[in-house]
Amino acid sequence: MRELVFFHLSDLHLTAGPEELLFGQVDPAVNLRAVAAELRRMDLAPAFIVISGDLAHQGSPATYHALQELLAETLAPFGVPVVLALGNHDDRRAFRQVFFGEDDGERPYAYSQWVEDLRIIVLDSLVPGEAGGWLGEEQLAWLKRELATPAPRGNLLVVHHPVVHRGVSRLGEEELILRDRSALAERVRGRPVLGILSGHTHVAAAAPFAGTTAFTATATAFLGDPSTRDGGRMVTGAGFNLGTVRDGMLIVNSVVLPSEQRLVAEYRFSTRAVIVAGRSQ
Numbered sequence: 001m002r003e004l005v006f007f008h009l010s011d012l013h014l015t016a017g018p019e020e021l022l023f024g025q026v027d028p029a030v031n032l033r034a035v036a037a038e039l040r041r042m043d044l045a046p047a048f049i050v051i052s053g054d055l056a057h058q059g060s061p062a063t064y065h066a067l068q069e070l071l072a073e074t075l076a077p078f079g080v081p082v083v084l085a086l087g088n089h090d091d092r093r094a095f096r097q098v099f100f101g102e103d104d105g106e107r108p109y110a111y112s113q114w115v116e117d118l119r120i121i122v123l124d125s126l127v128p129g130e131a132g133g134w135l136g137e138e139q140l141a142w143l144k145r146e147l148a149t150p151a152p153r154g155n156l157l158v159v160h161h162p163v164v165h166r167g168v169s170r171l172g173e174e175e176l177i178l179r180d181r182s183a184l185a186e187r188v189r190g191r192p193v194l195g196i197l198s199g200h201t202h203v204a205a206a207a208p209f210a211g212t213t214a215f216t217a218t219a220t221a222f223l224g225d226p227s228t229r230d231g232g233r234m235v236t237g238a239g240f241n242l243g244t245v246r247d248g249m250l251i252v253n254s255v256v257l258p259s260e261q262r263l264v265a266e267y268r269f270s271t272r273a274v275i276v277a278g279r280s281q
């Protein structure tokens with residue numbers, strides 16, 4: 001079987017337009033364009049592109065319209081499926097309205113997408129009003145049925161919240177990880193799953209999970225600092241993962257665009273302090 005290359009982007013945190021900056025200084029659309037330019041430069045003919053959630057920073061219809069325009073400009077020219085998942089910053093209702101003209105509210109956006117003989121299973125871990133993530137029995141039962149149907153080239157799972165910890169222990173790390181990950185592990189173990197792709201932490205990580213490998217990508221909007229033990233530190237910059245399915249295996253490379261990685265926001269769980277660009281709030 002031929003080698004299959006794909007791009008895994010995450011955490012676009014798009015806003016409705018350049019007048020809405022993240023932390024008063026980061027334009028996430030500029031970052032997405034910079035990442036797309038790097039993807040073009042790589043000249044790799046990807047088979048598909050995955051974006052693992054937090055498409056919007058605040059999920060308003062205006063932001064999803066901006067997302068549609070930006071995807072058309074930056075990723076549609078690759079001419080391959082762009083597989084979208086939702087994250088905790090997204091809004092299912094607004095997303096469905098803008099993308100599909102649907103009005104059925106809070107139904108999880110979970111589905112399978114075939115690319116050649118590979119099945120990509122997108123899960124929806126969004127819990128409205130929460131930073132943490134959860135799938136629930138119904139979605140896990142659907143996943144079990146999907147995985148019971150053969151996929152000649154295996155399955156790839158996409159879920160915004162990581163299923164493994166990002167690295168060094170920290171306060172408040174439960175909100176960084178999928179709550180019902182042990183129930184997910186039961187459905188995945190023994191099944192042909194090449195890997196699980198996540199985002200949310202804005203930090204690249206890889207670890208074994210239920211007989212497969214779990215990967216997180218950095219973010220296109222801003223980067224997380226993996227070394228923080230109390231809360232989080234966010235710095236400017238953009239990155240993505242490059243995936244290769246080869247010889248029945250998934251190999252992932254993490255790519256970060258050159259940047260000065262300037263601190264834009266920091267929060268501490270121990271004191272509940274949030275500091276944005278040097279100001280205490």
Ligand SMILES: [Fe+2]
Binds near residue numbers: 013
């Ligand atoms: Fe995010």
Ligand SMILES: [Fe+2]
Binds near residue numbers: 088089160200201
């Ligand atoms: Fe997130």
